[in-house]
Amino acid sequence: MVRYNPAEIEAKWAKKWEKEKAWEVDLEKAQKPYYNLMMFPYPSAEGLHVGNVYAFTGADIHGRFRRMQGFDVFEPMGFDSFGIHSENFALKKGTHPKEQTAKNITNFTQQLKTLGALFDWSRAVTTSEPEYYKWTQWLFLQLYKAGLAYKAKAPVDWCPSCKTVLADEQVIHGKCERCDTQIVQKELEQWFFAITKYAERLLKNLETIDWSERTKIAQRNWIGRSEGALLKFEIRSTKSEQYIEVFTTRPDTLFGATYMVLAPEHELVGKLKDSIENWGEVEKYINGAKQKNELERTELEKEKTGVELKGIKAVNPANKQEIPVYAADYVFASYGTGAVMAVPAHDERDFEFAKKYNLPIMQVICGDYPEQTCPALKEAYTGPGNLVGSGKFDGMDSEEAKAKIVEFAKGKLTTTYHLRDWLISRQRYWGPPIPIIYCRRCWEIRNSKFEIRNFKEGIDYIFINGKEHIIVPVPEKDLPVELLYVENFRPEGSGKSPLANVPEFVNTTCPQCGGAAQRETDVSDTFLDSSWYYLRYPSVGFRNSKFEIRNSKQIQNTKSKTVELPWNTEITGKWLPVDMYIGGQEHAVLHLLYARFITMALYDMGFIAFEEPFQKFRAHGLITKDGAKMSKSKGNVVSPDEFVAKYGADAVRCYLMFTGPFSEGGDWSDKGIVGVSRFFNRVWDFLQHEGKNLQSGEGLEQLRHKTIKKVTEDLEQLHYNTVVAGLMEYFNAFSGNSTVSLQDAETLLLLLAPLAPHLTEELWEQLGKEGSCHNKQWPSYDVDKIQEETFRLVFQVNGKPRDVVEVETGISEEGAKKAALGSEKVQKWLAGKEPKRIVVVPGKLVNIVV
RNA sequence: GCCCGGGUGGUGAAAUCGGAAAACACGCAACACUCAAAAUGUUGUGAGCGCAAGCUCUUGAGGGUUCGAGUCCCUCCCCGGGCACCA
Numbered sequence: 001m002v003r004y005n006p007a008e009i010e011a012k013w014a015k016k017w018e019k020e021k022a023w024e025v026d027l028e029k030a031q032k033p034y035y036n037l038m039m040f041p042y043p044s045a046e047g048l049h050v051g052n053v054y055a056f057t058g059a060d061i062h063g064r065f066r067r068m069q070g071f072d073v074f075e076p077m078g079f080d081s082f083g084i085h086s087e088n089f090a091l092k093k094g095t096h097p098k099e100q101t102a103k104n105i106t107n108f109t110q111q112l113k114t115l116g117a118l119f120d121w122s123r124a125v126t127t128s129e130p131e132y133y134k135w136t137q138w139l140f141l142q143l144y145k146a147g148l149a150y151k152a153k154a155p156v157d158w159c160p161s162c163k164t165v166l167a168d169e170q171v172i173h174g175k176c177e178r179c180d181t182q183i184v185q186k187e188l189e190q191w192f193f194a195i196t197k198y199a200e201r202l203l204k205n206l207e208t209i210d211w212s213e214r215t216k217i218a219q220r221n222w223i224g225r226s227e228g229a230l231l232k233f234e235i236r237s238t239k240s241e242q243y244i245e246v247f248t249t250r251p252d253t254l255f256g257a258t259y260m261v262l263a264p265e266h267e268l269v270g271k272l273k274d275s276i277e278n279w280g281e282v283e284k285y286i287n288g289a290k291q292k293n294e295l296e297r298t299e300l301e302k303e304k305t306g307v308e309l310k311g312i313k314a315v316n317p318a319n320k321q322e323i324p325v326y327a328a329d330y331v332f333a334s335y336g337t338g339a340v341m342a343v344p345a346h347d348e349r350d351f352e353f354a355k356k357y358n359l360p361i362m363q364v365i366c367g368d369y370p371e372q373t374c375p376a377l378k379e380a381y382t383g384p385g386n387l388v389g390s391g392k393f394d395g396m397d398s399e400e401a402k403a404k405i406v407e408f409a410k411g412k413l414t415t416t417y418h419l420r421d422w423l424i425s426r427q428r429y430w431g432p433p434i435p436i437i438y439c440r441r442c443w444e445i446r447n448s449k450f451e452i453r454n455f456k457e458g459i460d461y462i463f464i465n466g467k468e469h470i471i472v473p474v475p476e477k478d479l480p481v482e483l484l485y486v487e488n489f490r491p492e493g494s495g496k497s498p499l500a501n502v503p504e505f506v507n508t509t510c511p512q513c514g515g516a517a518q519r520e521t522d523v524s525d526t527f528l529d530s531s532w533y534y535l536r537y538p539s540v541g542f543r544n545s546k547f548e549i550r551n552s553k554q555i556q557n558t559k560s561k562t563v564e565l566p567w568n569t570e571i572t573g574k575w576l577p578v579d580m581y582i583g584g585q586e587h588a589v590l591h592l593l594y595a596r597f598i599t600m601a602l603y604d605m606g607f608i609a610f611e612e613p614f615q616k617f618r619a620h621g622l623i624t625k626d627g628a629k630m631s632k633s634k635g636n637v638v639s640p641d642e643f644v645a646k647y648g649a650d651a652v653r654c655y656l657m658f659t660g661p662f663s664e665g666g667d668w669s670d671k672g673i674v675g676v677s678r679f680f681n682r683v684w685d686f687l688q689h690e691g692k693n694l695q696s697g698e699g700l701e702q703l704r705h706k707t708i709k710k711v712t713e714d715l716e717q718l719h720y721n722t723v724v725a726g727l728m729e730y731f732n733a734f735s736g737n738s739t740v741s742l743q744d745a746e747t748l749l750l751l752l753a754p755l756a757p758h759l760t761e762e763l764w765e766q767l768g769k770e771g772s773c774h775n776k777q778w779p780s781y782d783v784d785k786i787q788e789e790t791f792r793l794v795f796q797v798n799g800k801p802r803d804v805v806e807v808e809t810g811i812s813e814e815g816a817k818k819a820a821l822g823s824e825k826v827q828k829w830l831a832g833k834e835p836k837r838i839v840v841v842p843g844k845l846v847n848i849v850v
Numbered sequence: 851g852c853c854c855g856g857g858u859g860g861u862g863a864a865a866u867c868g869g870a871a872a873a874c875a876c877g878c879a880a881c882a883c884u885c886a887a888a889a890u891g892u893u894g895u896g897a898g899c900g901c902a903a904g905c906u907c908u909u910g911a912g913g914g915u916u917c918g919a920g921u922c923c924c925u926c927c928c929c930g931g932g933c934a935c936c937a
Binding site: 001003173213214217218220221222224226228246247248249250261304329330331332334335336339340341342343347348349350352416418585588589622658659660661664666667669671672674675676678679681685721722724725726727728729732792794796798799800801804836837838839841844845847848849 | 851852853854855856861862863864869870873874875876877889890891916917918931932933934935936937
């Protein structure tokens with residue numbers, strides 16, 4: 001057995017490929033552009049782990065396969081190096097994120113280069129570079145100018161450990177996505193992106209893209225569309241006339257609404273203060289609710305609490321009955337209208353609440369109409385049925401009644417979504433400063449000219465220390481707003497970024513009036529950095545295009561006529577949208593949703609010609625260690641380095657792919673890799689001994705064509721584990737087989753090339769072949785050559801296999817029957833009984849039923 | 851609670867247009883090579899019974915449909931993930 005030395009040959013080819021820029025693709029002249037994208041990593045100090053290698057290898061195999069199929073594959077790589085993850089690490093280590101990041105990137109790059117992937121290093125992108133984040137800031141400005149960014153005071157999620165606010169998507173079960181700390185609610189003024197304006201499109205467009213179904217489902221759930229109606233309830237109070245508007249998905253149950261509930265934060269509660277007889281009690285309840293964090297409030301097992309607003313009554317618009325009004329924290333201010341009509345008979349929560357506070361429960365839907373036996377309900381009936389106790393609607397089907405009752409009660413049909421606006425400001429240091437300036441002088445100038453009448457708070461001006469300040473976007477020509485090097489970047493928890501302590505950053509000159517002004521000191525969310533990186537990659541090295549603004553409706557608040565874009569329009573038109581995107585399922589409602597939103601917004605501004613960034617997306621599975629998710633805290637992170645050194649990158653690649661279906665992931669075992677390594681050594685050994693003697697010829701023609709078919713189809717589906725198995729099976733037929741031909745060996749190398757690029761390249765050279773095997777055409781198969789002349793026909797008696805014979809492929813049904821009845825074993829099992837029925841499955845079996 | 855996956859040998863897993871379950875590997879055992887070990891090679895390896903030919907059982911549990919079910923239907927259990935007092 002001649003073993004191969006992976007370290008030696010991998011180094012040899014890595015060097016050669018780097019020198020020849022083997023990955024290079026001419027982005028301008030490419031005939032069949034194929035943008036093969038994978039989620040770029042954040043360069044952690046620990047370096048690459050096998051989970052990264054798994055993801056990248058799966059994506060790279062796809063790219064290499066497409067390339068051999070004749071596509072011009074562009075496979076970029078970069079670093080998501082800005083943001084809280086990098087900063088937290090630097091804090092822990094006592095280093096500065098700037099230096100730490102540079103170090104990490106160097107290390108990562110070196111590791112990535114050993115993997116043998118087609119990464120185009122000439123177009124790498126690093127999100128923390130001013131050259132990049134200048135455009136992240138630009139993106140913020142475009143959204144601002146399009147009316148999609150606004151500053152608002154709202155109850156937001158605050159992580160006490162990270163000392164910053166977080167987006168809704170970054171709160172997992174009430175805990176911080178990054179550090180697992182329990183979040184708290186704070187009322188703070190923050191920047192938001194109006195992603196909710198795109199809720200319907202984000203949902204609808206899912207139909208048009210080829211994505212892993214589970215990723216689409218996760219997005220659908222997150223967007224959380226629900227159809228219902230808005231209904232108005234008049235309030236009878238002693239002092240004022242008001243309405244409570246509610247959102248409901250069950251307007252058909254309106255007659256059963258026996259009380260109402262307002263969220264404790266609902267503005268009406270305060271407005272009705274003078275009419276509320278028990279204000280002291282109510283105020284106490286509200287203050288109590290405010291102090292609970294979201295997790296406490298949403299605790300399912302928790303008993304419901306609430307307080308009646310005494311002196312206030314609402315009128316059910318259906319039956320004009322006066323019903324009581326409560327404030328209770330099981331209703332959220334942030335969803336629907338922040339108020340609900342309570343129908344205890346047909347809603348579990350309302351039922352529980354009504355029981356506790358002894359409120360009437362009135363059944364208005366009957367599941368088994370007309371036999372309505374309506375004893376006191378033991379639990380809420382939430383299913384469909386026919387209406388009862390609903391006046392002229394009695395007997396009507398509940399589905400049908402929905403629209404009818406909405407009309408009757410003068411409400412309106414509507415749709416709401418769970419999706420919330422994207423909170424993008426962070427009170428941290430390591431991110432792109434939000435390119436906004438606040439100017440008091442501008443306000444004074446405009447006020448004196450009466451120009452401020454139509455200004456909107458949050459979009460045109462904000463209050464700082466109780467005084468209005470105009471929001472002035474930093475002019476594009478002044479970008480980037482550079483992140484100053486600050487020694488003390490530690491977040492303080494004051495609700496402000498550490499940049500707020502740096503006067504030379506904060507104090508600036510207003511670009512509009514030239515007066516003294518202050519900068520926004522928050523930075524933007526990391527997910528903004530990664531929401532557009534795929535747009536940048538292909539344009540690296542090309543001149544940015546200018547965009548002429550014709551339609552001022554799309555971009556407001558701008559005086560300039562042209563905008564410089566962060567990309568080249570021609571190149572972008574040619575390469576985008578992305579043909580294949582491969583990444584982790586964990587970003588289903590984070591990165592993937594944000595990226596879609598940003599792309600849609602840019603499309604609406606006219607900057608790009610497509611709405612969806614990723615035509616095809618496939619989620620890969622997770623690599624675990626001993627069944628557990630790898631994490632620094634558990635200390636079970638596996639680095640590929642040791643295994644690459646010992647077995648070679650090819651073996652690591654191939655083993656990872658072999659461990660299970662790519663979409664499912666698998667468990668890393670230190671031992672499993674030897675199987676693949678042995679396989680490679682046997683291939684190596686075989687070609688050392690037989691390589692020179694191989695002759696052209698049919699060889700293992702049938703198996704060869706079968707294997708090409710299987711491997712091609714499985715690669716197409718990303719079923720890499722069976723690709724490896726298929727190749728092993730094919731090669732197993734080589735051993736001791738003197739008929740193996742040159743074509744057999746060549747085909748093996750070509751089919752294996754995407755998985756084990758170094759080994760195959762070396763053996764290709766040793767076979768004396770011209771050029772690189774990676775530039776060769778992908779092998780094709782001939783269906784005729786796969787046809788078997790004979791096959792194994794199974795005979796069953798009563799469904800149990802009893803015999804098998806080799807018969808000619810074209811055998812007739814009659815012939816098959818005859819053969820079956822002619823079998824001794826079959827006869828033995830028939831034991832003289834007359835067959836009742838004979839089932840013939842052509843090409844498979846004959847089943848004799850007695 | 852709802853929505854997705856998934857449950858197959860000692861292990862990772864194949865096989866889902868219903869047609870010999872366990873391909874391909876790992877591990878294990880025996881043998882060969884070796885002074886020995888490692889490496890490598892050969893053979894065997896789902897369970898049970900049997901000297902053997904062979905037979906029976908077997909894809910989380912239980913029912914069903916079918917000539918025939920890992921695959922389809924129903925009920926339930928377990929594991930992983932997502933959502934969750936969303937009106």
